[in-house]
Amino acid sequence: MYEETGNRNDMARLILVCGPTGAGKTTYALSLCKEIGAIRFSIDPWMQTLFSKDMTSLDYSWMMERVNRCYEQIWQVSEQVLALNGSVVLDLGFTTKAQRGVFFAHANKINLHPELHYLDASKDIRKTRIKKRNLEKDPSVYSFEVTDTMFHFMEPKFEVPDQVELSHGCKVNT
């Protein structure tokens, strides 16, 4: 007879992973998915597969417009997974409070309370990790080269989550 064990029938979880460049978001998302049995969406391979061939220069607003299109589609699938009581981990950059807010609002509409997992490490550590990742090109975490210029461009854009955002979540020092 089927026996209920462990987390199998627990409530579906929706987890948003955020943090600055190289904080370890994708690494963390991969291991969390394994641990809790969740579906993962990571934005970098989506952008790489769908749009890298169409990119003529590094244009941030061009990219963000397409990131937002991916967000829409990723949410549509996430919603179906959550409706089936599956858990979803979103590794979608979530640089700004507004981006996170979009997904909080989506989740609230279906009566889910998403968790925000905020990852952080010092700038020096993150820079070293990115350099290493550029060399190793491990496909589980590497989608494209992140140059020094890109790293420094993104640095001031990251908005640290506030207490309200983290009220249902946690900070992880990586």
Ligand SMILES: Nc1ncnc2c1ncn2[C@@H]1O[C@H](COP(=O)(O)OP(=O)(O)OP(=O)(O)O)[C@@H](O)[C@H]1O
């Ligand atoms: N806790 C950790 N300790 C040491 N190395 C780590 C840790 N987490 C991730 N790394 C390594 O650091 C590099 C960057 O990690 P990862 O790709 O997961 O970061 P990210 O936050 O997803 O980066 P990005 O902002 O570019 O998406 C990878 O090579 C990974 O193997």
Ligand SMILES: [Mg+2]
């Ligand atoms: Mg990543």
